[in-house]
Amino acid sequence: MKKIFLITVWLSCFILQGYSQVTNAFKTDSTRLDSLKRTLPAAKGSDRVDLMNSIAGKTLLNAGGSPRKRIDTCLFYSGIAYKEAEKLGYKKGMAIALLSLAGVEAGMNQPVKDEATKVKDMRKALTIAQELNDYKLLGMAYAALAYMPSVRKDFNLHVDYYKKAIDYFLKAGDTLNAAEISNWFTGDYEERGEYEQAFDYAKQSVDLSKKAGTDFSMNWKQFLVQFSLESMAELYSFAGDYATAMSYIKENARYGKENNTDWDNMDLDIANLFSKMGKYDSAMAYVNRVDTNSPPGLFPGRKAALAQIYLNGTKEYEKAIPLFQSCSDTVRKYFPDSVYATARYSIYIGQAYDGLKNYPVALKYAKEGVGLAEEKQQRPILMDGYQVLSSIYHHLGKNDSAYACLMKFNAIKDSIQNKQFLLRIYNSKKDAEDEKKKAQIGLLMKDNKIKQQQLKEESLMKNFLFVFLIALVLTGIFIFRTLTLKRKNDRLQNSKQQAELQEKATRLEMQALRAQMNPHFIFNCLSSINCFILENETEKASDYLTRFSRLIRMVLNNSEKSLISLDEELKMLKLYLDMERLRFENSFDYNITYTNDVDADTALVPPLLLQPFCENAIWHGLMNKEGQGHLNITIKKENEYLNCIITDDGIGRAKARALNTGSAKKEKSMGLKITTERLSLFNQDKDLHSFYEIDDIIDSNGLMTGTKVSIKIRHKNIMEAVA
Secondary structure: OHHHHHHHHHHHHHHHOOOOHHHHHHHOOOOOHHHHHHHOOOOOHHHHHHHHHHHHHHHHHOOOOOHHHHHHHHHHHHHHHHHHHHHHOOHHHHHHHHHHHHHHHHHOOOOOOOHHHHHHHHHHHHHHHHHHOOHHHHHHHHHHHHOOHHHHHOHHHHHHHHHHHHHHHHHOOOHHHHHHHHHHHHHHHHHHOOHHHHHHHHHHHHHHHHHOOOOOOOOHHHHHHHHHHHHHHHHHHHOOOHHHHHHHHHHHHHHHHHOOOOOOOOHHHHHHHHHHHOOHHHHHHHHOOOOOOOOOOOOOHHHHHHHHHHHHHOOOHHHHHHHHHHHHHHHHHHOOOOHHHHHHHHHHHHHHHHHOOOHHHHHHHHHHHHHHHHHHOOHHHHHHHHHHHHHHHHHOOOHHHHHHHHHHHHHHHHHHHHHHHHHHHHHHHHHHHHHOOOOOOOOOOHHHHHHHHHHHHHHHHHHHHHHHHHHHHHHHHHHHHHHHHHHHHHHHHHHHHHHHHHHHHHHHHHHHHHHHHHHHHHHHHHHHHHHHHHOOOHHHHHHHHHHHHHHHHHHHHOOOOOOEEHHHHHHHHHHHHHHHHHHOOOOEEEEEEEOOOOOOOOEEEOOOOOHHHHHHHHHHHHOOOOOOEEEEEEEEEEOOEEEEEEEEOOOHHHHHHHHOOHHHHHHHHHHHHHHHHHHHHHOOOOOOOOOEEEEEEEOOOOOEEEEEEEEEEEOOEHHHHHO
């Protein structure tokens, strides 16, 4: 039905296409039919002939009047045009008028009267075109001949004329008409189920119509592009490639919207596609969106789509029948020669009556449809018809007839499905040709497909094994690296924990040693106070007690500190020495000095580290000396150590050992032991005697004149302690 509509418009447009002056005359008015008629009296000679041919063509496109009335008007003006052109010897005008006179009835899909005479007139027009060597006129003549009923009965001759028409239009540079004839070809092959050839011409029509220019009266090119895209969608749908079919439908809608053709609503096409896919709910949703006000003569498609849903989807046969009947009546009225549509609707009505179990009526409609389809060798409709007939005969108990129809159905089905299969390969071939600049590839045979599949599977297996091997290696590397890093982290963590434990142990040892040192020092101080009290020296005892309280406060303040500044250490040492001088009635004096490179405010030392050495010098050296004694304390920095030298001019170690009692020895050894252990921990060296030395001072006569103690204390400042 779409092809008939195209032919009608094509025939009208060709007649309207005048040459030279008629085109200009036509452009001066508004293209309305009455405007053309008003210009006719003033026209002369060949311009008058062209104008009458244009009026004849415009009459066919006029929406008013019945088809028969429009045909008669067209014949009237074409007849006058031919007679006047013949008198003038205007052969082009004669040829156009002859084609109009001979082809208008067939072009309007009306019964052709006296077809033999009309074919003779068309051949006469063809002869004129050959004499004029007018390629466009030759194309028109062959196209009109191809559509005559007698020619269409001989499909090979029909095809031959169409091919010649396309060739001549292309030689004339008229891609628009070549595109339209390609569209006709597509419809012919679709109706016969020859989808391979239909695809070829549909694609050609798309390409040609997109390249074509616009015609004189309307942008017919845009409509041809859309007709071609619709044909492509139908062909992919026949092949079962619904995704590609949908893409063409969407492209069609997009093209119509971009070019303002008023044909951008593709709801009906989408609905029909969903019906073929068996998705009837979706099909119904799109059918309900279709405009119900479309002209019934040209677009009975909404009713047909809805009837298909009722027939095959919801099985509402009583609703499907009147819709199919209405579609059939519309086609018979406006397109009586459309066997394809008429046969299809008759078969569908028969199928619906079969569903309602009204088998006699069903048989009547089905046989009518099959008869029409057999006449035109329209195999897709025949296939559906034989299937419906087989079902009806079976229900009527005529199993022999049912079996015969079933066999015919299967034969056509196999043929159609084979064509559909070839169409898929053909589509792939065409796509590959476009992508590789039309490089030739042959059809793939079954053995080649199997081999290719095997090669593909082997390639996939190799790739899989290769990827698996790489993944395995990477996994092994990852696991190995993870384990290595874990072990390394564990070792670092253990080392850190051990270092923390060691540091904690060192702190605890220092605290323990301070706890031992402080009672020892306090015991000595209290012993001195006790001596003053026993000797009834209250002032000295009070002064001593005052100094002792200050010293005890300083000791208590520093008791929780592992390190104090050297300045604080020397302050405590001075208090202690002042207390001892008071106790021994100032029998000795002392002096504390340190070099400029020693910063007493920032240097850190353990608290009460020097006191035991000074105490030892006083009690065992200076206390037993006759006369005034001297105690010197010197501090200087040597490399990373503080070197503290304590010297006294006492009686020396030998005489001191002779005078000391056992208890004094015990107290001395206890004080030195605690101090040396503290010094060793602070210096981070387990060798207890490596950081202090005690030497006798001997004069020139070889006599002992005192004692010298050298103490090495690791230099540590406040910044190191914070870090």
